[in-house]
Amino acid sequence: MGSPDKSNSFISSLSFAFSGIAMALKMERNMRFHFISSIIVVGMSCYFSITKLEWLFILFAIGGMFALEVMNSAIERVVDLVTSDYHPLAKQAKDLAAGAVLIYAALTIVVGMIIFLPYVIKLF
Numbered sequence: 001m002g003s004p005d006k007s008n009s010f011i012s013s014l015s016f017a018f019s020g021i022a023m024a025l026k027m028e029r030n031m032r033f034h035f036i037s038s039i040i041v042v043g044m045s046c047y048f049s050i051t052k053l054e055w056l057f058i059l060f061a062i063g064g065m066f067a068l069e070v071m072n073s074a075i076e077r078v079v080d081l082v083t084s085d086y087h088p089l090a091k092q093a094k095d096l097a098a099g100a101v102l103i104y105a106a107l108t109i110v111v112g113m114i115i116f117l118p119y120v121i122k123l124f
C-alpha cells in the first residue's frame with residue numbers, strides 16, 4: 001500500500017470531492033433528510049418570493065448543513081478506520097462531530113423561523 005499520488009489535477013480533485021458528496025447522499029440517512037428538507041425550503045422560498053438577503057441566509061444554511069454533515073461522515077469513517085473497539089476518544093470524536101452538526105441544525109431552524117414565520121403569519 002503506497003501513499004496516494006499527491007499530484008492530482010484540479011479536475012480530478014474536484015471529481016473526488018463530487019464522488020464524496022454522491023457517496024454521502026447515497027449512504028447517509030441524514031443527508032437524504034437534509035436533501036428533502038432543502039427541496040421543501042427552496043420551494044417555500046420561491047413560493048413566498050423571499051428577498052435577496054433572505055435567500056443568502058437560506059443558501060448559507062443549506063450549504064453549511066450539507067458541508068457539516070459530509071465532514072461528520074468523514075470523521076465517523078476515520079474513527080471506524082482507527083478502531084472498531086470501544087474507545088472513549090472514539091466516542092468523544094464522534095459525539096463532538098455530531099454536536100457540531102446539531103449546533104448548526106439548531107441555527108438553521110432559528111434562521112428558517114425568522115425568515116418564514118412572518119410570511120406564514122401573513123397568510124392568515
Ligand SMILES: Nc1ncnc2c1ncn2[C@@H]1O[C@H](COP(=O)(O)OP(=O)(O)OP(=O)(O)O)[C@@H](O)[C@H]1O
Pocket residue numbers: 030076083084085086087088090091092094095098
Ligand atoms: N469505537 C467507538 N468507541 C466508543 N464509542 C463509539 C465508537 N463508535 C461509536 N461510538 C458511539 O456510539 C454511538 C453511535 O455511533 P455510530 O457510529 O453508530 O454513529 P451515529 O451517531 O449513530 O451516527 P450515524 O447514524 O450518522 O451513523 C455514538 O455515541 C458514538 O460516539
